[in-house]
Amino acid sequence: MSTNATITVIVTEDEPIILNNIVKKVENSSESVSVIGKAQSGNETLALLAVSQPDILITDIEMPGINGLELICQVRERYPGIHIVILSGYSNFEYARTAIKYNVEDYILKPVSQEDLKELLTRLAQKIQLERHSKERNILSMTLKGDEESACWPYYFHEGRFILALISLGSKPSQFTSPQISRDYQILWEDFDIPGFLKGRQKLEHAWLIDETYSLQKFVIIYTTNASFTPEHFALALYRYMASAVSDVPFHIEVCPTLIPCSEIWNTAKLIRHFYETTVPSFSRGYCCISDTLPDFSQVQNLQKNLSAYLHQISTSTQLLKYTKDGIFEYHKLHAPAAYTDSFLYEIYHALPSLFHVEENICRNYMSQILCRFYTYKDPEALCADVSSSLMEIIRQHTPGMNADSLYENLKKYIEDNFNCKISLNDLSERFGYTSSYINRIYKKNSGISPLQYMTNLRMEHAKQLLKKDIDADIKSIAAAAGYEDARYFSRVFKNETGKTPSAYAGRLL
Numbered sequence: 001m002s003t004n005a006t007i008t009v010i011v012t013e014d015e016p017i018i019l020n021n022i023v024k025k026v027e028n029s030s031e032s033v034s035v036i037g038k039a040q041s042g043n044e045t046l047a048l049l050a051v052s053q054p055d056i057l058i059t060d061i062e063m064p065g066i067n068g069l070e071l072i073c074q075v076r077e078r079y080p081g082i083h084i085v086i087l088s089g090y091s092n093f094e095y096a097r098t099a100i101k102y103n104v105e106d107y108i109l110k111p112v113s114q115e116d117l118k119e120l121l122t123r124l125a126q127k128i129q130l131e132r133h134s135k136e137r138n139i140l141s142m143t144l145k146g147d148e149e150s151a152c153w154p155y156y157f158h159e160g161r162f163i164l165a166l167i168s169l170g171s172k173p174s175q176f177t178s179p180q181i182s183r184d185y186q187i188l189w190e191d192f193d194i195p196g197f198l199k200g201r202q203k204l205e206h207a208w209l210i211d212e213t214y215s216l217q218k219f220v221i222i223y224t225t226n227a228s229f230t231p232e233h234f235a236l237a238l239y240r241y242m243a244s245a246v247s248d249v250p251f252h253i254e255v256c257p258t259l260i261p262c263s264e265i266w267n268t269a270k271l272i273r274h275f276y277e278t279t280v281p282s283f284s285r286g287y288c289c290i291s292d293t294l295p296d297f298s299q300v301q302n303l304q305k306n307l308s309a310y311l312h313q314i315s316t317s318t319q320l321l322k323y324t325k326d327g328i329f330e331y332h333k334l335h336a337p338a339a340y341t342d343s344f345l346y347e348i349y350h351a352l353p354s355l356f357h358v359e360e361n362i363c364r365n366y367m368s369q370i371l372c373r374f375y376t377y378k379d380p381e382a383l384c385a386d387v388s389s390s391l392m393e394i395i396r397q398h399t400p401g402m403n404a405d406s407l408y409e410n411l412k413k414y415i416e417d418n419f420n421c422k423i424s425l426n427d428l429s430e431r432f433g434y435t436s437s438y439i440n441r442i443y444k445k446n447s448g449i450s451p452l453q454y455m456t457n458l459r460m461e462h463a464k465q466l467l468k469k470d471i472d473a474d475i476k477s478i479a480a481a482a483g484y485e486d487a488r489y490f491s492r493v494f495k496n497e498t499g500k501t502p503s504a505y506a507g508r509l510l
Contacts, residue, residue, distance in 0.1 A: 008052075010037040012045045012059040012071070013087065022058065022087070022112060029118040032125065032210045042066025042074075049079060056105075056121070057116065058085045076102045081131075083124055087112065132207075140221055141210050143265050153262055158314075163222040163231045165238070166272045166442050167194065168252050170216050170375020171282040171338050171383075184216075188249065192286035194220070197241045216375050223417040224259065230256045232289055239287040248378060251279050257289035281330070282338040282381050307344060311351050317433040318356070324348060324391065325384050332380040339460075345370060345387065350393075357451050358398045366390050366483050395433040406434065408446040411439065415451060419458040420483035425451070459483050460497045463490075464505070471506040478502060 009026050013019035021036050024248050036054055039045040041063050049057075055077060061068035072084055086099050089110040106120055132154075139153065165402045169188050198207040198220070206223040222234065235255040242251055254272045275290040307327050314320050331341045349367035370390055377383040411428065425436040428451060432439065443451040461483040466478050479490035494502050 005032050005129075007033045007056065007121070007128055008036045009033060009056045009058060009121075010039065010045065010048055010053040010054045011035060012039045012042070012063070012068070014040045014060060014063040018110070018112045020119060022117075025112060025114050025117050026058070026121065028114065029121045030125070033121055040337065042071035045071055046074065049075065052371065053079050053082060056085060056124055058087055058184060060137075061086060061088045061090070065484055067348050072098065072102050072104065074296055083128065085120065102413050133206075136206075137208050137210060140265065143218055143262075144210060144212070144269050146266055157223070157262040160223050160225040161227070162262060162265060163224065163229070163234055163259060164221075164265060164268050164272065165220045165222075165231070165235055165253055165255040165433075166212070166217060166269075166276060167220060167238075168217045168254075168276060171284075171341075171377055175375075181340055188246075189218070190217075191246050191249075192242055192251075193245065194218070194242075196347070197238065198222075199238070201496075208421065221265070227259065229259065231259065231388075233352055235287045235289070243285065248282050250285055250375075250378060252284060253287035253457065254280070255287065257291075261340070261423070263327075278337055281335045282341050282383075283377065293366070297334075297336065299330070300334050300340055303330055303334065303336075304340060304344070308347060311347060312354070314351075315354055316431055317392065318427075318431040320348075320391060320395075321430060324387055328360065328380050328387070330383045338374075341383075342371065343375065348387075348391070352394060356395055358394055363394065364396050366394055384490070394434045404442050405446070407434065407439075408442055411443055411451055412447075415455050416458060419455050422483070423452075423455060443502055455483075456497065463494060463502065464498075467502065467506045473501050473506075 007030075011019060011022050011026060013022060019038055019040060023038055026033060036052060037048040039048055042059075043065055045057070045059065046066075046220060059068045059071055063071075066074075068086065068088075072086075075082055075084065084102070084104045086104055086107045087110065088107070098104075098167060105124060108120065110118065130157065136154065136157075169192075194209050201207075208219075208221045210219045210221060212218055213393040220238070232255065235253050239253055242253075254276050256268050260268050271291055275294075290332050307323075307330075307379065314323055327344050328341065329346065346367065349363045349370075350364045353360050370387055373386070374383070377386070410432065414428075414431070415423065426442060428439050429436045434442075440450055441447075443454070447454060449457070463478050463482040464483055466473060475491065479485075479487040482490065484490035484493070491501055494500075494505070498505060
């Protein structure tokens with residue numbers, strides 16, 4: 001920051017010739033070092049400090065009135081942030097001990113060489129700039145949290161303007177965290193290396209990357225005195241850099257389109273957060289300038305109402321999985337903000353206790369596992385697959401009464417009630433929330449035959465009953481009533497099961 005690059009110094013020395021010589025050497029050490037005052041006594045120094053505090057005080061020890069050690073003591077009490085350097089013509093142990101006590105930066109002996117002084121001031125300047133940057137970061141961080149009253153703005157903040165941008169990784173920030181998730185977040189940020197990008201931008205006078213409340217979000221704050229600097233161009237450059245750095249992580253950048261004074265940082269941050277939450281869809285990559293005009297999400301809101309109304313009408317796992325899949329893809333189709341998808345999933349997991357009699361804490365645990373991974377999903381297909389697996393596991397492992405015996409009874413009853421419908425192992429898997437192989441194994445263990453064989457047996461018995469009632473009945477109608485669309489296929493199955501064709505079986509009844 002150009003207005004913050006200068007390191008200010010006050011020099012105290014009772015000998016005018018030596019004083020002027022030191023002042024000259026200080027100013028010759030670097031263009032960024034400026035002497036803002038000189039004094040010939042401790043009292044003069046305190047008077048100067050009452051008006052303006054420098055970054056560095058270089059003071060002699062042996063002076064009339066308040067000597068250097070007493071001056072150091074008072075300066076440290078009143079102005080603890082000033083860096084103090086002792087200047088003396090004597091190598092005195094007492095001076096050195098006092099220097100250590102009051103955290104003096106260095107102790108240099110007269111005469112001072114230009115080279116030694118330059119080296120000392122260069123080292124101190126680096127330290128001071130780091131301290132300034134840390135202080136500025138703390139002030140900006142407090143401001144972003146709304147603690148404006150505690151933020152004491154440096155004077156130079158008022159001399160320029162700021163760019164404010166919010167970077168969000170993943171589909172949305174997660175309020176569910178764990179040590180592992182936090183480590184994953186940190187790795188993601190390291191992959192992008194935003195600090196490296198900011199350092200490489202020559203036109204940036206000063207920039208800060210500040211953590212947001214959620215681990216997947218950070219604010220970029222840039223200070224500039226260039227009124228022509230365009231926030232949108234910066235956001236575009238940042239977007240291109242991030243898109244080239246990592247190809248498989250969704251991210252979004254929201255930026256205020258205008259340069260703002262420091263006094264507007266807090267209000268602008270609130271606007272950016274609100275804009276992100278209410279407009280940015282899941283699984284997206286991009287950047288945009290925030291606006292007071294929000295998109296029309298009336299279709300999304302209507303979808304939300306319809307989905308909420310239908311949720312508690314669900315009675316089977318098949319219906320639940322279809323409802324979940326349809327909802328995720330409909331929200332994606334409408335470019336709904338991520339908050340809608342998040343709320344949709346939240347409602348589903350919170351409805352499970354009443355729909356399937358699952359304990360609430362179990363549902364919460366599964367829900368948190370999904371939502372804390374929300375940021376990792378690159379598309380709705382990946383999210384849908386994970387949510388479906390999660391819901392099936394809840395129903396399979398935690399629904400009361402669904403042990404192997406009760407599963408068999410439920411399967412048996414369902415097949416008996418629907419044997420004339422088109423049913424496959426996959427249909428049974430989706431309806432009951434178990435894998436096809438598990439369903440097949442449990443059914444065979446309890447009955448000795450597969451569920452599909454049991455369905456075939458029921459169909460054959462039903463066909464026999466129909467043939468007994470009406471031996472002249474059309475084979476095609478018998479097949480349809482037994483659950484077969486193809487009469488020829490029905491006849492083959494009938495013969496395989498009974499040893500006779502339907503016609504031959506009917507003829508035997510005469």
